[in-house]
Amino acid sequence: MKHLILSLALASAFASVSGVIGCQSAPEPKSETSTKAAFDRGVPGGTFTRTQTATGNVTAVDAKRRLVTLDLPEGVKETVQCGPEVANFDQIRVGDQLRVTVTDEVKVFMATTNTPTESGVATIARAPIGAKPSAVVSGSWQTTATVTAIDVPNRRATLQFEDGSSANVRVRDDVDMNQRQVGDKVVIRINETIAIAVGKA
Numbered sequence: 606m607k608h609l610i611l612s613l614a615l616a617s618a619f620a621s622v623s624g625v626i627g628c629q630s631a632p633e634p635k636s637e638t639s640t641k642a643a644f645d646r647g648v649p650g651g652t653f654t655r656t657q658t659a660t661g662n663v664t665a666v667d668a669k670r671r672l673v674t675l676d677l678p679e680g681v682k683e684t685v686q687c688g689p690e691v692a693n694f695d696q697i698r699v700g701d702q703l704r705v706t707v708t709d710e711v712k713v714f715m716a717t718t719n720t721p722t723e724s725g726v727a728t729i730a731r732a733p734i735g736a737k738p739s740a741v742v743s744g745s746w747q748t749t750a751t752v753t754a755i756d757v758p759n760r761r762a763t764l765q766f767e768d769g770s771s772a773n774v775r776v777r778d779d780v781d782m783n784q785r786q787v788g789d790k791v792v793i794r795i796n797e798t799i800a801i802a803v804g805k806a
Contacts, residue, residue: 634661666698
């Protein structure tokens with residue numbers, strides 16, 4: 606699902622590009638990350654949000670093979686293949702700048718009898734041709750894990766997911782573990798938004 610969202614975002618961003626060559630030197634690619642957490646005392650789980658922003662520069666365009674080379678943070682160079690579904694490919698120019706902002710919001714909470722087990726959906730929106738190049742893609746998916754072991758002295762719990770994988774996690778000090786038992790269900794709900802803008806550097 607996450608790979609699908611990113612692919613859709615990149616395709617949609619390039620589909621509406623109206624870039625122009627910049628005379629000045631391109632700014633240095635960079636990336637920034639911020640995180641925050643929110644929870645109610647004594648209540649298992651909470652909401653955890655991470656936002657990552659990165660900028661890169663278009664350094665080469667191969668029109669014949671429909672390839673775009675990006676200069677990304679930390680000296681990374683990435684070449685993106687733009688398929689026939691990418692409209693306005695001929696408008697992409699060396700010197701355009703790509704800005705990507707990814708926001709991941711993870712909500713963790715105890716399941717109830719009415720909580721659906723697993724789901725996923727993705728939506729996409731982009732600027733119309735001729736408008737400022739941009740695209741916003743959002744997706745959400747949910748899965749449920751089962752508590753298979755509880756270690757009260759060490760404040761640890763083991764979760765087994767529906768795909769058979771498991772994880773041993775730490776439980777916050779303010780949560781009363783004696784109120785929980787093996788077999789309880791934990792829901793992990795992820796909301797992700799990717800915003801992409803392409804324009805003059």
